[in-house]
Amino acid sequence: MRESHAFPTSRMTEALQMLHGYDAVNEAVMLQTCGRLEIYAEVDEFERGAEQIKTFLTQFRHGTIAFDLESYLYTHLGREAVEHLLRVTTGLDSMLIGEAEILGQVKSAYLHAQRAGACGSSMHKLFREALNAGKAARTQTTIGEESASVATAAVDSIEARMGSLEDRCAAVIGAGAMGRSAARRLRSRGVGTLLVANRTHTRAQELVGELGSGIAHDLREITSILEAADVVISSTEASTFVLTAADVAEAMARRPQRPLLILDIAVPRDSDPDIADIEGVTLLDIDTLKSVVDDRLERRRQAIPQVEEIIVEYLERFRTWYQARTTVPTIAALTERAETIRNTEIERLFARLPDLTPRERMLIVGSSLTMLSKLLHPAVTTIREKAGSDRSEALAFTRLLDELFSLDGTHNGRLR
Structure with missing residues (x-):
């Protein structure tokens, strides 16, 4: 079975482009090692996306296959998928715990996806964090000692x-x-x-x-x-x-x-x-x-609790980023509207006071920027914090900002 779905390096770009071409697959990275083939993807809808990935696996190299694919698959969704990748890069999910080669293999998979145009913001962030977690595990713990590749x-x-x-x-x-x-x-x-x-x-x-x-x-x-x-x-x-x-x-x-x-x-x-x-x-x-x-792996096994702490840290970092990213359009729209108002009023003031010196103009602009930053900071901070902790409250807060400042519903209405 493992051999049936091994992709030659020469065809990896082609495979990624085909996978990315399915309408439910927004982004994708294919990780292939000596013991695994894994597909990490962001999809529009889980069931439809999962079915399209399975279709890709059965058709890309073989047209159809004569065995039960389902019995060989495992699927992780959301937080579990992120945690799984972190366990892979830190070496906890390797056949040989802590093996050194896996970081290079994950990086290679990420670069292949970039070259194929299959990576978007989610996969970029996820794989950068995963690679950093892998490096942290090897520098801060003994998981990479006593070579066992x-x-x-x-x-x-x-x-x-x-x-x-x-x-x-x-x-x-x-x-x-x-x-x-x-x-x-x-x-x-x-x-x-x-x-x-x-x-x-x-x-x-x-x-x-x-x-x-x-x-x-x-x-x-x-x-x-x-x-x-x-x-x-x-x-x-x-x-x-x-x-x-x-x-x-x-x-x-x-x-x-x-x-x-x-x-x-x-x-x-x-x-x-x-x-x-x-x-x-x-x-x-x-x-x-x-x-x-x-x-020869006992010392590495002793490092597992420390590595799991690193995984929790990076998992939380990615979760916070992923949930907060849905607030970016609203924050950007609010900041842009405030800056437009500030700039308009500054222009009017300068038109009324033509005798201001360059230094006086600079001081006025600086003060206006400081005031704007202080006014926006509580709202921006609150919406980011709520996005990371309470999705429904963050969504309500975002809608309220839309209405109060006439932002025209610039957020996408989803906090996944």
């Missing part, structure tokens, strides 16, 4: 099975973010020989250059790579199998006395599941990794 877990798993890597040959398939992280980890653990393969040979060369060691390969050399390696970590964004049973069988026939460990951390998976049936080959996937690092 997926790539680290992969290398830990390899060492647990093979021992020291000093005399081993390791191959990394894929030079994307996960592949780069895995290669750096292998290098730091003193692997004897490191092979890096990528569909684009130049990217493999770039990664080898960054590491200062290793051998770059093209994926067309996959059989030779498999023949040479003791262990393979695969993490590409390919939509088809990169490691086929035929290629692995051919490589193993050339090295019958040497076992091969393959750890596939890609989504969708890079390896044909039939590889597991080949003699001498051990095939592990991303679902096997969580148990590898459980004993």
Whole structure:
């Protein structure tokens, strides 16, 4: 199921534009990681918006699907959705609690949505606050200590099975973010020989250059790579199998006395599941990794209460902003009307007193601005506070301001 809805990076903009094209979807961001595909959206009406998102999921890549999509979905609404994103960015909702990669993945999702024109004020504010919450969690607590990323877990798993890597040959398939992280980890653990393969040979060369060691390969050399390696970590964004049973069988026939460990951390998976049936080959996937690092996560777990306090803080900040934003048109209209009156009266005064010096004019304008600010401040402060605490009272107060100052109903009448 997870593989069925993995979106290649090359098609993410197209997917977002299609999703944003549904009439009930006002804004949208798609977050894809090695273990999740989540859509964050602001919709006109919940039920219609949710149905359109489901339609998008079933039709964008497949036309129709033959399984029950509902059984694989979870849906959060309003405050729950905001809290969920905050738990994601702070690392509490990750397979490996506190993992470092998630912030980069959330930022990438946000930037993709911006480029696709799918982001509006709500998603801009929500994702900026979520990213700030993630940074705060990692700087103010120990949630990010004792590295336990997926790539680290992969290398830990390899060492647990093979021992020291000093005399081993390791191959990394894929030079994307996960592949780069895995290669750096292998290098730091003193692997004897490191092979890096990528569909684009130049990217493999770039990664080898960054590491200062290793051998770059093209994926067309996959059989030779498999023949040479003791262990393979695969993490590409390919939509088809990169490691086929035929290629692995051919490589193993050339090295019958040497076992091969393959750890596939890609989504969708890079390896044909039939590889597991080949003699001498051990095939592990991303679902096997969580148990590898459980004993190293205790310190991070101890930070959970502190991180939850940070989540509450940022959740309240966003809630206050989201509810107060509906008062912006009324506040803007009130301020504009007051400024128009002030400016008109100042012009009349100056016309009656043509002999005023520039300094006198400046003092008069300054005093008028100060008086206007002091007059408006209580009303503006009150409406913002009420928007954050009592929706019905804020709406009534907004309507009263409309009537008192002839603002022509400039607010939208909704406090969601």
